[in-house]
Amino acid sequence: MTDPAVPIRTRRKRQARGEERIREIVRAAAVVFAERGPEAATTNAIAAEAGISPGSLYQFFSSKADIARALSEHYAAELSGVRQTIMDVGQGTSIEASIDAVVGPLVAFSLAHPGFKALFARSDLPADMRDAVAPVQQAMHQTVATLIARFMTERDPADVDRIATVAIQIVRGMMPLIIEAPDPATRDALTAELRTALAGYLTRA
Amino acid sequence: MTDPAVPIRTRRKRQARGEERIREIVRAAAVVFAERGPEAATTNAIAAEAGISPGSLYQFFSSKADIARALSEHYAAELSGVRQTIMDVGQGTSIEASIDAVVGPLVAFSLAHPGFKALFARSDLPADMRDAVAPVQQAMHQTVATLIARFMTERDPADVDRIATVAIQIVRGMMPLIIEAPDPATRDALTAELRTALAGYLTRA
DNA sequence: TAAATATACGAGTATCTACTCGTATATTTC
DNA sequence: GAAATATACGAGTAGATACTCGTATATTTA
Numbered sequence: 001m002t003d004p005a006v007p008i009r010t011r012r013k014r015q016a017r018g019e020e021r022i023r024e025i026v027r028a029a030a031v032v033f034a035e036r037g038p039e040a041a042t043t044n045a046i047a048a049e050a051g052i053s054p055g056s057l058y059q060f061f062s063s064k065a066d067i068a069r070a071l072s073e074h075y076a077a078e079l080s081g082v083r084q085t086i087m088d089v090g091q092g093t094s095i096e097a098s099i100d101a102v103v104g105p106l107v108a109f110s111l112a113h114p115g116f117k118a119l120f121a122r123s124d125l126p127a128d129m130r131d132a133v134a135p136v137q138q139a140m141h142q143t144v145a146t147l148i149a150r151f152m153t154e155r156d157p158a159d160v161d162r163i164a165t166v167a168i169q170i171v172r173g174m175m176p177l178i179i180e181a182p183d184p185a186t187r188d189a190l191t192a193e194l195r196t197a198l199a200g201y202l203t204r205a
Numbered sequence: 206m207t208d209p210a211v212p213i214r215t216r217r218k219r220q221a222r223g224e225e226r227i228r229e230i231v232r233a234a235a236v237v238f239a240e241r242g243p244e245a246a247t248t249n250a251i252a253a254e255a256g257i258s259p260g261s262l263y264q265f266f267s268s269k270a271d272i273a274r275a276l277s278e279h280y281a282a283e284l285s286g287v288r289q290t291i292m293d294v295g296q297g298t299s300i301e302a303s304i305d306a307v308v309g310p311l312v313a314f315s316l317a318h319p320g321f322k323a324l325f326a327r328s329d330l331p332a333d334m335r336d337a338v339a340p341v342q343q344a345m346h347q348t349v350a351t352l353i354a355r356f357m358t359e360r361d362p363a364d365v366d367r368i369a370t371v372a373i374q375i376v377r378g379m380m381p382l383i384i385e386a387p388d389p390a391t392r393d394a395l396t397a398e399l400r401t402a403l404a405g406y407l408t409r410a
Numbered sequence: 411t412a413a414a415t416a417t418a419c420g421a422g423t424a425t426c427t428a429c430t431c432g433t434a435t436a437t438t439t440c
Numbered sequence: 441g442a443a444a445t446a447t448a449c450g451a452g453t454a455g456a457t458a459c460t461c462g463t464a465t466a467t468t469t470a
Contacts, residue, residue, distance in 0.1 A: 012415055015467065021417080037329060039244050043458060053419045058459065060417095123381050124242060124327070166379065166398045173378030174371065176328050193371045193410070200405025205398070217445055220437065226447080248428060258449045263429065265447095 022060050024050045026074050029067045030115030038068065038118055038125055068119060069132035075116050076136045082109055083143055095151050099198045102147070106171070107191050110179055117179050121172045144168055148202070163205045170197050227265050229255045231279050234272050235320030243273065243323055243330055273324060274337035280321050281341045287314055288348055300356050304403050307352070311376070312396050315384055322384050326377045349373055353407070368410045375402050 028050035032041045043064050047057040061067045082105045089101045110116050119125075119133055120140075145164035152160055174194040181187035233255035237246045248269050252262040266272045287310045294306045315321050324330075324338055325345075350369035357365055379399040386392035 012468075015416060017466090018417070040331070042456085044456095054459075055420065055461085056418050062459095064458070122327075122329070123378075126245070162394065162398065165382065166395070166402060169378035169382060170375055170402060173328075173374035177370065177374060189367065190371075193367065193406075196409050197371060197375060197402065197406040200407075200409040201398075201402040202405075204401050204405040217438075220446060222436090223447070247426085249426095259429075260431085260450065261448050267429095269428070 018060065021050075021052065021056065022070070025052070025057060025060060025067065026070050029071050030074075030113065033068075033071065033118040034114035038122065038129055041118075043067070063128070065128040065132040068129045071115060072119055072133040072136040075113060075119070076139060078113065079109065079140075082106070086147065087143075091150060095202050096195075096199050098147065098151070099195055099202070103171075103191060103195050103198070107175075107178055107187075107194075110175055114179070117175055121175050123169075123172065141165070141168065151202070163202070166201065166205070167198060170194070170201060223265065226255075226257065226261065227275070230257070230262060230265060230272065231275050234276050235279075235318065238273075238276065238323040239319035243327065243334055246323075248272070268333070270333040270337040273334045276320060277324055277338040277341040280318060280324070281344060283318065284314065284345075287311070291352065292348075296355060300407050301400075301404050303352065303356070304400055304407070308376075308396060308400050308403070312380075312383055312392075312399075315380055319384070322380055326380050328374075328377065346370065346373065356407070368407070371406065371410070372403060375399070375406060 025046065028046050029041070031049050032046045035041075036045070041064075043057060044054050046067065047054045050057070057067075061070065085105065086098075086101050089098060093101075119129075120137070124130075125133070141161075141164055144167060145160055148164050148167065149155075149157075149160050152163070155163075171194065174190065174197070178187055178190045178194065181190055230251065234246070234251050236254050237251045240246075241250070246269075248262060249259050251272065252259045255262070262272075266275065290310065291303075291306050294303060298306075324334075325342070329335075330338070346366075346369055349372060350365050353369050353372065354360075354362075354365050357368070360368075376399065379395065379402070383392055383395045383399065386395055
């Protein structure tokens with residue numbers, strides 16, 4: 001039974017064009033997710049948008065949920081810059097100032113990345129996709145909780161956690177309205193309302 | 206060409222068992238929508254839950270969106286009692302008291318009617334269903350705006366409208382968490398957070 | 411250069427879903 | 441009681457979708 005050398009062939013390194021294809025598929029997935037929503041986004045449509053065949057798509061991803069996972073991780077990476085900026089606001093700033101530091105960039109990011117809303121604004125994704133994006137969602141929750149904890153140094157961590165959850169849900173509720181606002185003035189007004197709602201909640205929570 | 210008497214046969218009156226079937230189908234739809242969500246809820250599953258054949262279902266409803274419409278109207282009717290109670294709170298009560306008068310019954314209603322959340326908590330239903338439930342959604346918006354207007358007698362109606370929209374989105378964001386809370390204590394805590402969020406927003410808006 | 415493997419294709423498959431249709435029975439109307 | 445119609449059935453249809461498979465080419469490794 002002792003098997004000295006089972007040469008389970010390790011996959012040879014991915015080629016440069018493979019990496020490029022993956023990037024192209026993730027980009028296409030963002031477009032299709034944004035246009036049709038997570039359940040109506042078909043793998044064939046993603047392949048078409050990427051300019052490749054369905055077979056090639058499955059050369060790099062094992063399932064639609066796997067594509068969603070890659071897309072969510074892509075957004076997490078893109079957001080890390082934003083997160084750094086946010087975390088850099090001084091420890092002594094007011095709740096309102098911190099909210100301003102978060103809301104503006106987040107709205108800008110959502111506008112620039114239309115697929116982001118499709119993946120993160122919904123709390124009831126199909127099970128397989130929800131599982132796929134859960135790690136990134138939890139990381140975002142952690143970031144928000146850390147930020148909120150600065151203003152609630154005396155509070156129980158469980159309280160801070162709950163407050164972070166509520167704040168995220170408020171953002172989730174408002175973001176679709178903001179993104180799909182018919183004109184910039186409406187968008188700005190709704191963004192201001194989001195700031196008001198967050199400030200109102202967090203100063204009372 | 207002049208046709209003096211085109212006897213377009215007017216459909217004979219629906220029988221009592223037909224009315225009963227319709228009630229049964231709507232009830233079944235609520236169950237299936239709650240269990241699977243609006244897009245995964247299949248008409249065959251609704252028929253099975255109602256204990257009838259797919260063909261019989263289409264005897265009474267022309268499409269899945271048509272069933273969603275009937276369900277949303279059913280909820281609107283069920284909610285009219287709640288609305289009456291809410292509207293009866295005195296004109297002079299505080300914002301907080303009014304919020305309490307709304308949130309408690311609304312959470313209770315959502316818990317007692319699991320399909321309600323599936324239809325009303327989502328802002329991105331498939332187009333045909335969204336159109337089907339739009340009238341009821343608008344009626345609910347009107348009710349909320351009327352209630353809010355009591356505290357904002359000086360405000361422009363457009364402002365009141367926008368504030369009502371934001372308040373509804375806050376509720377929409379929180380309701381899934383409240384309904385799916387793992388235990389009653391968590392549910393009560395989240396319901397309290399919803400009250401806090403609404404009070405915080407409305408006193409600042 | 412030759413073997414090995416990554417990339418690429420796209421028609422095809424199994425499965426699912428909204429909805430139909432031919433047919434049969436229950437109820438109402440006259 | 442008989443014609444007309446509402447109710448009921450459930451196998452069947454057309455269309456869609458996630459994913460596969462046989463095959464062919466490009467690239468890398470030795």
